Amino acid sequence: MIQFKYKRNKLALLAMLVCSILFVSPSYSQHNSKNSKKDLESKKRKINDEIKEINSMLNETKANKKSSIGFLVNINMKLEKRQELINTINLQIQQLNRDIRKNEAESELLKASLEKLKKEYAQMIVFAQRNQDAYSVLMYIFAAESFNQAYSRLKYMQQYSEFRRKQAIEIINTQTILLAKLSELKEQKLEKNKLLGNEQVQKVQLSSEKTQQEQVLTELQKKEKELKSELEKKKEDAIQLQLEIKRLIAAEIKRKMEEAAKAEAAKALAAKKAREAKAREAKKKKEEPSKSIPDKRDDDEEKITKREKPDNPSVPELSEEAEALSTDFSNNRGKLPWPVAKGVICETYGEHEHPAIKGFMMFNNGLEICATKGTQARAVFEGEVTSIAVSPTGGKLVIIRHGEYLSVYCNLGDISVKTGQKVSVKEVIGTVMYNEEEDKTSINIQIWKGQKTMDPGGWLYNAR
Template structure:
């Protein structure tokens, strides 16, 4: 029973170790991914800081870097909690094994005393010959043979297990200390980044000439984005109108056929033709999903909410919604993802290229997914044309540098409505 109890404990320890190891690996991979994002932002900031002029992109990149540092600290905290759980589990196991070892030592002492009393060959022979029959005598021989082996194996087995677990706890304790040091280091780094951000804010407020230029940059960006939005909305509107025209033509043909059949029936029955009720006008969503292909695309896109891949490898440095920078307000109807110049820009889902154009020297690509549209702005070049069918993660172009950093402006729309891309792309 004790032997089986030991096996059960070891099995439980193995399962707990496997689960904790998996969690630790996931946290480690997440931390490494965050670190890669931080390093890319640092490269971009270093490159951008060579200019004397402070830009919105630099501030956004710095804010994103601070956010990533905070996220990394949270990941380290999770690693520490995971290690605490491992230590607790292993400590409980060791305490249980210590109790078992104590019991086995008592049994072992009794076995030693028994062996001491029956240590000579004569006593052993008497023990065997005192058997009732040959079968019992054979079993007593086997018992004597196994008695010594079992005694040695059990004591050694439990002691080795205890030694191994004590060693594991020591290692985990050292790792916990390292993680605490890492947490302190990250907190110090976050503090330094916060000070740098404050310094930039002071510089922004102190130098009125730079402040005016900063506001001017935001105003220019608003005007440029308004023009791009206008052209994109016009392209989507044309797609909706084309779908409406096709639907109206199809409805007209169906109505004409129905009227013809009704006239034939009325003539046969010598009755008057009843008026056909007007067809109900289709919604925008119905117009854009009026066939099996577009309906499948829209359903697939919707089912992948929160699981769409990033359109470019990088970090979201400006999120969806209204942002106030200094005294200027900016409404971002998508997300800005900072990456490496020349990085591949990829389609987030299967679809058809609706629109490709060069605006302000940079390419804009719109892909239709049934009633949904994904929009990719600030491409240096593109490898797709209007009407092309694309697949998920297919490269559609490369990322351009906007003057300070390489930044993709990415949007998602349902019909003419802007959606928050962060709710759709994977975390």
């Protein structure tokens, strides 16, 4: 009996260990794996959407513009996104390889546990068959030397029967988990093969696009002198654009300061008049105390104040987009919507080399986003339109104030707002202009704080 109890305890501990491995560790790791898989799938969908958008832009390219800067920019973007897609697929394959190795190890552990359970169960069956005669069981119990020993032997037989039943259930459960694990393993291997096939397709397309890129570069480099001359002019235009934006912002800051100064002066004058009126009233009451008649001016002023400041002023309801953002512009880093509904970043903030002319450096004070023809431009945050001007680089520009911050929208065609107008989040402010010379449609979005530019990539949602 003591030997059986030791064996039973040993089996119970083994069962607990197996359960902890099967149900605790895998579930935790699977949770993390699913989260990672979900993120990679989301990223892959985003890249595929961007490639589709770039293809739409390339389809708009005229037959005689296949060697334009705009075409090269789109091809470069497509190559970058294609490589990013391949990298994402590789990450998915690596994740699957880890999951497959883990599932294979768990399957082996389950198989070993199952074999051990079956072996132990077979031994119990043999023992039960040898002692299945009711007479033998009774003889075993009545052969006890004392009542306590007889009771212990009876409990032993009952416990042995219960343990055998639980062992059978444990075998069934282990078999079920093993089958599920093997099925999952099969699905993972099929998914891996599918990803490997997709990766190969993307690599073939990448190779074809690189060949196309090289052809366009060769054509453009034949016109290097002409291009450099055009680029120098654009560089000068870009400098003039920044000077114009700075001038408009400086004028806006000056206007705000003047308005604040006027308001302060008006407030001081009103306070001075109120003090003088109060002094005159006090003097009048002192000189003619018996004939003083209550003056109703204070009551009238109070009534006027109440009319100007009603108890329950009407507050406009916030839109769904505005509610999702903080009312303070500075608290919305990485949350702002894009200035276009669909588009791809084709030029980042700061200094970078020109895509066609090696060594020729360009500087961008904003973020250039390429889109399809007819794309509408929209406000990234609620604010007030402070300036509308013709851009030195072509098209028009709109400046919107958001407290101490300003958003600037360059390269617009038609404008649908006016100076002084209040705009809400995602409200349309105009149409993005198509540049026929470069054969591309793009908007340049800039974020300013006072007279200093900031990288819009850190402000727009999912722009990095």
